[in-house]
Amino acid sequence: MSAKNLRAGLIGLGAMGRNHARVLAGLDGVDLVGVADPMGDQHGVAQGAPVVPTVEELIALGLDYAVVVCPTALHEEVGLKLAEAGVCALIEKPLAHTAEAARNLVEAFDARGLVAGVGHIERYNPALQSLRTRLEHGDLGEVYQVVTRRQGPFPHRIADVGVVKDLATHDIDLTGWVTGRTYESIAAHTVSKSGRPHEDMVAAVGMLTGGVMANHLVNWLSPLKERSTVVTGDKGCFVADTLTADLTFYANGAINTEWEALRAFRGVSEGDMIRYAIPKREPLLVEHERFRDAVEGKESDIVTLSQGLRTVEVAEATLRSASTGETIRLSQAAEAVR
Known part of the structure; x- marks a missing residue:
């Protein structure tokens, strides 16, 4: 690992989460330092990163940002925990299961000045x-x-x-x-x-x-x-x-x-x-590159939480x-x- 690399975590190892794990593991300037999934790494895709059962344990590993790929109904709960901990987040689409939940996420990340985006891969x-x-x-x-x-x-x-x-x-x-x-x-x-x-x-x-x-x-x-x-x-x-x-x-x-x-x-x-x-x-790779750049403070075209809210x-x-x-x-x- 490089001391200069961003420390990224992944939440969820379902079908889409496994794709994110593959891209994160090979992403320039980023180290995948941990994965959270209560079911563990059933498919062996964590790329050597430790797998923990809870979001709290993942946050404790020390993250610059996390990629949220758990079921949509959990996006609000997980996202609010990340925002409270000062962790930037890329949240898979849709942003949340309701517009009210999506609005809560917008407010939480905006209030803390954290970079956050939605994974509208198209x-x-x-x-x-x-x-x-x-x-x-x-x-x-x-x-x-x-x-x-x-x-x-x-x-x-x-x-x-x-x-x-x-x-x-x-x-x-x-x-x-x-x-x-x-x-x-x-x-x-x-x-x-x-x-x-x-x-x-x-x-x-x-x-x-x-x-x-x-x-x-x-x-x-x-x-x-x-x-x-x-x-x-x-x-x-x-x-x-x-x-x-x-x-x-x-x-x-x-x-x-x-x-x-x-x-x-x-x-x-x-x-x-x-x-x-x-x-x-590959669109997923480009999406990750853009979000990495945004976390680093560079000009980058990401899908903002406000745009994700509008879609919901x-x-x-x-x-x-x-x-x-x-x-x-x-x-x-x-x-x-x-």
Whole structure:
């Protein structure tokens, strides 16, 4: 170990925690000095670091920061202990199981001036990072709509939240991030087909600032795994596949056609298609690098707790809409949990 390296701890060795352990163990400038999991290291992934049963024992090892990868329902309790001990934290998404719990975490870390972030990993997907840069440069002109599809088989590791707070929070966060907009309202329908207490499918329509429409279709009932984000604007549309990290641009055509049946259509026409060659680094590694840099006091693009709170608020508004059949305005939703 290096005396100059940051001392990091990991909380939780479930499926995602094991990925974090792998990345932390090889992260430049960081030493993984301990892991907390009451079940121990069942898969032998602690990379030689001591494994303790409680958060308190992990904190006692002396930490600069901790990565929280325990069940969502425990995020508030664990996060508050870290904040009280003066330990910075990277907390897996969603930030917390309720907006009230998320707000408590924001206040606790802010009050102590501690660096804290949320693990919304899609922000570090190469396709979405490239897409965001191109939107900022005006490659699409005015943005009209964002459509996301996220589906796949049921993840048995998830037991404490439904598909809205587990999967749809990815799409809520990335939609606001790539467009630079915030949600003004949301309307949604959910169903539960797997016999579990939580919803496992959602269809939602949101309105963002500036009149941008968002559509989200999310489920974990499909054998087909799909992660698609389509952004349409007045110059064409971008299609980002975050499974393969591919980004494709479909331009509006500028060539007149002599085909009478097509000429009668007064909308856009098909133009060039460009598939971009972009560097493809592992998103989880990039996420850890950015958070390490933030803890070291460097300028770094991390997902703040306030941004994570906003995503939980939109997720709760989505569930409230599905329950009441009403369109929920986000200002109302935020006030309802204060």
